Amino acid sequence: MIVRIMGEGQVRLADSHLTELNKLDDVLLAEMEIGDGPGFRRTLHLLLDKVRDLGEPLPDDALDPSDLILPSPDATLEEVRELLGDDGLIPG
Amino acid sequence: MESGPVLLVLLQMLELESVRRGRAKPMSGVMKRMGMIFRAKANKALDRAEDPRETLDYSYQKQLELLQKVRRGVADVATSRKRLELQLAQLNKQSSTLEDQGRKALALGREDLAREALSRRAALQQQVTDLETQHQTLQGEEEKLTLASQRLQAKVDAFRTKKETIKATYTAAQAQTRIGEAFTGISEEMGDVGLAIQRAEDKTAQLQARAGAIDELLASGALNDPTGMAKDDLQAELDRLSGGTDVELELQRMKAELAGGSSSGQQAIEGGAGQQQSQQQPKDTPRFDKQ
Numbered sequence: 001m002i003v004r005i006m007g008e009g010q011v012r013l014a015d016s017h018l019t020e021l022n023k024l025d026d027v028l029l030a031e032m033e034i035g036d037g038p039g040f041r042r043t044l045h046l047l048l049d050k051v052r053d054l055g056e057p058l059p060d061d062a063l064d065p066s067d068l069i070l071p072s073p074d075a076t077l078e079e080v081r082e083l084l085g086d087d088g089l090i091p092g
Numbered sequence: 093m094e095s096g097p098v099l100l101v102l103l104q105m106l107e108l109e110s111v112r113r114g115r116a117k118p119m120s121g122v123m124k125r126m127g128m129i130f131r132a133k134a135n136k137a138l139d140r141a142e143d144p145r146e147t148l149d150y151s152y153q154k155q156l157e158l159l160q161k162v163r164r165g166v167a168d169v170a171t172s173r174k175r176l177e178l179q180l181a182q183l184n185k186q187s188s189t190l191e192d193q194g195r196k197a198l199a200l201g202r203e204d205l206a207r208e209a210l211s212r213r214a215a216l217q218q219q220v221t222d223l224e225t226q227h228q229t230l231q232g233e234e235e236k237l238t239l240a241s242q243r244l245q246a247k248v249d250a251f252r253t254k255k256e257t258i259k260a261t262y263t264a265a266q267a268q269t270r271i272g273e274a275f276t277g278i279s280e281e282m283g284d285v286g287l288a289i290q291r292a293e294d295k296t297a298q299l300q301a302r303a304g305a306i307d308e309l310l311a312s313g314a315l316n317d318p319t320g321m322a323k324d325d326l327q328a329e330l331d332r333l334s335g336g337t338d339v340e341l342e343l344q345r346m347k348a349e350l351a352g353g354s355s356s357g358q359q360a361i362e363g364g365a366g367q368q369q370s371q372q373q374p375k376d377t378p379r380f381d382k383q
Contacts, residue, residue: 003123004280007236007288009243025121032122047123060246063254063277065134069126072288084125 002064003051007072010062011055021050021068032077040077048073134279143264144271148255151275155248158282162241165289169237172296172303173230179306180223187216193326199341200333209326219306226299233292240285251278 001018004010013021024047031039048070058064071080141147190213197205254274258267 004127004284006126006284007240009239021123022121025123028122029125060243061250063247063250063274065131065273065276065280066127068123069130069280070123071126080122084122084129
């Protein structure tokens with residue numbers, strides 16, 4: 001599967017990692033929903049580290065869409081909430 | 093929501109995929125939803141077009157525009173960064189001037205003036221620390237945007253090749269199925285880059301407002317004149333105390349040296365001239381004291 005880290009690019013990961021990424025992703029969503037900023041930041045960075053660690057960067061000229069997309073490392077809970085709440089926010 | 097049906101279809105697709113993989117609960121996390129939203133956006137654009145081949149040309153135009161925009165973004169951030177660097181240099185210069193003034197005041201026995209100079213310097217240092225943080229932020233943004241523009245350039249080139257192949261090889265109906273992935277892939281990149289530019293613009297705008305405020309402070313002389321043309325109150329007082337020259341300070345230093353004993357190191361450096369100077373000093377001192 002292909003995962004995009006916003007602002008950084010895409011990496012390819014073995015599908016077998018999906019389960020552990022999903023666990024963290026569930027936590028991330030829960031933290032976003034209850035508004036736990038510090039928790040959100042911590043989990044986001046855990047997730048980012050894992051994806052960077054397990055993934056191989058895609059070449060720059062790859063045109064493959066991503067299966068999963070992660071917010072950029074400096075994204076705040078509020079920003080991600082906005083991104084998810086209104087697709088009109090994404091330009092282009 | 094406008095994109096309701098598309099989202100719903102995507103939701104179902106995702107669900108199928110997850111079920112097929114036999115692991116994930118659909119829609120369970122942030123990164124899945126994000127992926128969906130980007131895909132929905134691309135699908136909407138594809139659905140709108142009568143002939144998908146036109147979508148390719150239109151998208152390519154958009155890509156070129158975005159490339160221009162990213163490059164402008166990089167240039168804008170660089171300009172802001174350079175402005176910050178200039179201000180930092182001015183503030184640092186001012187800071188070392190204040191330090192010198194503090195030292196001078198202390199040497200002249202004016203601890204009150206020295207305290208004033210040092211507390212002004214402390215306030216200045218606060219600004220410097222602040223600006224340095226901002227400088228780092230801008231540098232980070234510049235790097236990110238530069239990399240983003242390189243990635244986008246590579247993808248736009250790849251897309252152009254693919255687009256020409258598709259247009260030359262397939263009919264409108266056939267093209268539909270061929271376009272999907274490449275179009276979704278590049279749309280995703282464009283969305284990402286577009287957001288990155290927005291973020292960089294926001295940050296630059298915030299910093300520019302603050303940079304403007306510091307320029308005003310520097311210009312008004314509140315942080316003292318970095319050009320040294322107009323003398324500030326501290327300097328004026330110090331000049332008055334030392335008779336407008338550094339002679340007084342120099343004398344104090346020499347007196348201290350003499351009082352400190354042989355000060356052999358100093359004499360060794362100055363060699364034969366040391367003898368002559370030490371003979372002249374006692375004569376010179378009373379003359380300047382009268383001023």
